[in-house]
Amino acid sequence: MINVYLHGPSWFLGVDAALEALAAFIALLVTLASYRTYCATQERRHGYFTLSLGLLTLSFLSRSIADSLLRGIFITLSETTAALIFFAGYVIHIMLAFIAYIILVCITHKISDKRIAALLFMTLIPGLLLSGSYYRSFYGLSFIFLAFITFAYYQNHRQVKTRSSSLVFEAFGLLAAAQIQFLIQGFYILPGDWWNTLFVTAHVTQALGYLFLLFALLRTRLVTNETRKNRHRV
Amino acid sequence: MKRAKIDIVYDMLKAALDKGGRILPTHLLYKSNLSHQRMKVYIDELMQRKLLAQTEHKGKMHYEITDEGRKFVADFAKVKEFTQAFGL
Numbered sequence: 001m002i003n004v005y006l007h008g009p010s011w012f013l014g015v016d017a018a019l020e021a022l023a024a025f026i027a028l029l030v031t032l033a034s035y036r037t038y039c040a041t042q043e044r045r046h047g048y049f050t051l052s053l054g055l056l057t058l059s060f061l062s063r064s065i066a067d068s069l070l071r072g073i074f075i076t077l078s079e080t081t082a083a084l085i086f087f088a089g090y091v092i093h094i095m096l097a098f099i100a101y102i103i104l105v106c107i108t109h110k111i112s113d114k115r116i117a118a119l120l121f122m123t124l125i126p127g128l129l130l131s132g133s134y135y136r137s138f139y140g141l142s143f144i145f146l147a148f149i150t151f152a153y154y155q156n157h158r159q160v161k162t163r164s165s166s167l168v169f170e171a172f173g174l175l176a177a178a179q180i181q182f183l184i185q186g187f188y189i190l191p192g193d194w195w196n197t198l199f200v201t202a203h204v205t206q207a208l209g210y211l212f213l214l215f216a217l218l219r220t221r222l223v224t225n226e227t228r229k230n231r232h233r234v
Numbered sequence: 235m236k237r238a239k240i241d242i243v244y245d246m247l248k249a250a251l252d253k254g255g256r257i258l259p260t261h262l263l264y265k266s267n268l269s270h271q272r273m274k275v276y277i278d279e280l281m282q283r284k285l286l287a288q289t290e291h292k293g294k295m296h297y298e299i300t301d302e303g304r305k306f307v308a309d310f311a312k313v314k315e316f317t318q319a320f321g322l
Contacts, residue, residue, distance in 0.1 A: 037313045037322070040306055041240045042283065045322055108321055156321035164319035220315045 008199040017067035019207040024060035026210040027053050030217055045107055052103035059096035062089050094138050098124055101145035108152030136186045143179035150176050167216035174209030178202050240317065242266065244310045246276060247285060250299040251307055256289065257297050 008016060031053040038046035066089020070082055102120050111117065124141060131137035153169040181202035185195050237245075249265035250257040257265070263273050277297065280286040285303035289296050299307075316322075 033316060034320070037316050040309060040313050041243075041317075042279075043239060043322075046317070049320065049322055153321060156318075160318045160321075162315070162318060164315060165321070168319050168321070216319055217316075220312065220319055 008203075009193070009196040012196075012200055012203075013071045014068065016203050017064050017071065019203050020060050020064035020067060022207055023210040024057050024064055026214045026217075027057040027060060030213060031057055033217055033220070048103050049107055052100045052107070055096045055100040055103070059093045059100060062096065063093035066090060066093070090134075094128070094134070097138075097142065098145075101142065101149070104149050105145055105152075108149050108156070133186065136183060139179045139182040139186060143176055143183060146172060146176035146179055164216045164219045167212050167219060171209045171212035171216060174205050174212060178206035178209060181205060238317075240310075240313065242268065242276060243280065243285070244307065244314075246273075246280065247299055247303045247307050250286065250297060251304065255299050255304075256291060259295065259297065262297055 031050055034046060034050040034053055038050050066085050069085050069089075099121070102117055102124075105111070105120070106117050127141055128134060128137050150169065150172040153165070153172050157165040157169045179202075181198050185198040185202060189195075246262060246266045249262055253261065262277075263270060266273055266276070268276065277286065280303070281288065283302070284300055285306055287298050287300050289298045
């Protein structure tokens with residue numbers, strides 16, 4: 001028997017699904033841009049980056065659809081159907097997000113040994129399955145991965161020093177901060193209704209992180225257009 | 235600092251473009267700043283990807299940039315900015 005636990009205040013029902021859909025949409029835009037660079041360069045790491053962002057897109061899409069259905073936005077579900085949708089939607093979300101994060105960790109930290117990537121993935125299995133709470137394990141492990149990715153992007157920004165690289169670093173920093181909020185919220189240790197508020201702020205922080213990623217992507221295009229204009233002027 | 239593959243490809247195509255779209259192998263070798271062996275590997279890949287084509291002009295073998303190659307040079311700044319921002 002699967003128990004369906006829905007977090008957050010009642011007024012937030014559906015808003016979380018919409019924010020997850022926004023994250024999926026932005027991840028899709030980055031995937032398409034990344035695929036374009038892969039086509040131009042034919043470099044394997046660009047291919048892996050495209051794959052990683054593509055998996056994140058599907059992960060958030062799965063979570064968004066599951067949350068929309070579970071919160072009864074489109075249809076009212078029976079208890080068994082709700083349990084099935086909860087299980088399928090969240091399992092897909094968790095697994096795809098982890099694979100995406102592992103690929104991102106390997107790319108950003110330039111880990112080329114596939115055995116290490118496999119080791120990282122295998123350590124997740126007991127971390128999730130043997131845990132008393134999949135929710136806390138997921139956000140705890142996600143925070144660790146995203147903190148490592150953020151650190152790599154901080155180093156990248158120090159080297160490259162462009163506004164886009166700064167935005168990417170800030171985006172991943174916000175995503176890591178969101179995971180910490182989800183994690184604390186999952187312990188229900190906060191007094192009063194604060195744990196509900198933290199659920200909302202975690203979602204907003206995550207959405208902000210993806211918006212920063214979108215700004216970085218848009219900036220990439222804008223900077224290029226300026227460069228091109230300047231080149232024509234010369 | 236070691237050049238990334240994308241930079242080497244850009245340097246080679248840009249060299250051909252700067253010479254009016256057609257360049258002699260020796261000039262390309264000099265402009266791309268690669269060993270003969272490395273340049274051969276890159277030329278094979280560029281020709282396979284249809285960014286560069288082998289042509290004959292006034293009895294001499296040349297490498298000519300294709301329309302795809304011109305498009306690559308035009309998009310290079312965008313791709314470079316993206317790869318730098320995302321640490322690729």
